[in-house]
Amino acid sequence: MSTGAASDTRPAIGRGFRLQWEAAQDCHVLLYPEGMVKLNQSAGEILKRCDGERDVAAIVADLETSFGASGLEKDVLAFLDMARQQKWVQW
């Protein structure tokens, strides 16, 4: 059984999924075969940093700098575990 996300996990967008900004909907969307998920702002901001290169620690640091926040790691890890179950991300 695979383990959950950790600070050294390097998440990437799942195979067959595509993340893009949709001006007509004013949000990021995840596209997959015959479907679409509209993302809220925080989900969009996390996923657009999931490039398979950066680890979670780097993603969290970038988010905290960009939004002047702190202590985001727990929320990011919980989101990534949920997103992986949905196959939105892989690692």
Next chain:
Amino acid sequence: MNAAARPGPPLWLLAELTYRCPLHCVFCYNPVDFARHDQELSTDDWLRVLREAREQGSVQCGFSGGEPMLRDDLEVLVAEAHRLGYYTNLLTSGVGLDETRIADLKAAGLDHIQLSFQDSTREVNDFLSHTRTFDLKEKVAARIKAHSYPMVMNVVIHRLNIDHIDRIIGMADALGAEYLELANSQYYSWAQVNRDHLLPTREQIERAEAVTARWRKQLDGRMRIFFVVPDYHETRPKRCMNGWGNVFLTITPDGTALPCHTARMLPGLDFPNVRDMSVHDIWYESEGFNHYRGTGWMKEPCASCDEKEKDLGGCRCQAYMLTRDPAAADPVCAKSPQHHLITDAVARAEERGGIREHPLVFRGPAESRRLTEESSD
């Protein structure tokens, strides 16, 4: 329509490139009179439609038919759709998807392929499609995987194959599908002509649902199964197309724009054509798209129903086909005064070995012309 009710964008563009098809499926949802509509849009027309719909916010593009592989400009259209930022889906029987074309489509940016099967066995697949295509479909499935496309397998489910559902799911898993759509037949077009042959019994459906539930556990997320329930066995109607003119925009082979692929049958509506009108005006301004939007068009029992926002009165085509009134409640609803039209059909299905009025009708141009003449007599 007031400004507050302005609809969202046409997120889903279904490009029905052609009604031509090498298969002759008994449940095909193309119009029964498809042989009359043979003036296909040109490549330039389609490229313009793709651009205009994308400007209006379309994001999913399905290339369908008929068999879209019969258009030799498919690669050009996919490339443009990809460049514009669509997620591109090809809905195919697999016929014509050879090694060269599948590689060219990949290079053009095709995101996903939905492959249809009619059954898990060669005999039933080939019988239902009236072709010898089972072996070819297996080869195409392997080719789709070899080119690392995500694969959706689509199987229309009905009385003649529903008892094979265990083997159908096993086949999809063995072929490596990521998604399996077990789409219970909806009774429109050719499926409506053949309804008494295709409508399963309640017991058959319950058994199929139990088998599907067992597989879902066993698959542990490896393949996702969508089991589309047949609305004839329900007592509330489906929210058809997720609302009239709400999400879906279908462009038929001759350029007619429709809120769903069967809406052309409805009387008294003037559906626009992309040869004459922009996608913006079609979606927001045309009478055909505004007519059944929202709830303002409803009469009783829908108008005063507390569930009207939920199901939007069900399906206009089904209401028209069964009651001859396109503004009636969908007779699937138990509140419809014509609900007996549904329960009678289901009761006939329960009578094993019941008498059918006619043999199965296989989709094809000759049958299309015959049925069109009969209905205009």
